[in-house]
Amino acid sequence: MIQLFRKILCPIDFSQHSLAALDVALNLTQQNDAKLYLLNVAPVPAGAAGFQPVPMDPYPFLEKDRQEHLAKLGRERIPAAVRYETLVISGDPAEQVLNTAHGLAIDLIVMGTHGRKGLGHLVLGSVAERVVRESAVPVLTAHSTAHVRKAD
Incomplete structure (x- = not known):
């Protein structure tokens, strides 16, 4: 078997979209005997960034x-045979996904997307879109309606 991916990053925001991406990432992890990294980016409280650009205790x-919460998700959804690690970082979600992927030498990012269109997309932006645009590694996006074929 050819191992395409050794390290897979799956950002988790606990939405149905990110949980669908976790199913896809888990399948790819098992197919490639890779290590899975679950990342949650905790938002910086409003106004905090203006007073303290680099918090010493984030x-x-x-x-x-x-x-x-992320550790519980891992215990409930990831089989014992799968190697995985959970990470929680504060900051801008897209920036932290990109920094983590670079820092861990990730081979693939698998992430959920809300699929917003029109004004909602313009106003809220898209973490997935920025990650796809700026990532140095492949990014696979999944919607909550994604159906995953289990590894044989």
């Missing part, structure tokens, strides 16, 4: 809660 209460 909101540990928020990160701790999200780390526990």
Whole structure:
């Protein structure tokens, strides 16, 4: 078997879209005997960035809660035979996904997309779109309606 991917990053925001992406990422991880990295980006509280551009202690209460939630998700949805790691970082989601992918030498990013169109897309922007545009590695996006064929 040819191993296309050794390290797969799956950003998780706990939405149905990111959980669908997790199913896709898990399937690819098993097919490639890769290591899966689950990343959650905790938002920086409003106004905090203006007062403290590089916080020395980046909101540990928020990160701790999200780390526990992400660890629980991993225990519930990822088989014991799969190698994985959970990461929680504060900051801008797209920027942190790109930085993490670079820092860990990720081979593939698998992420959910909300599929917003029109004004909603213009106003809210798209984390997935920015990651696709700026990533140095392939990015696979999945909608919550994605159906995954299990590895044989």
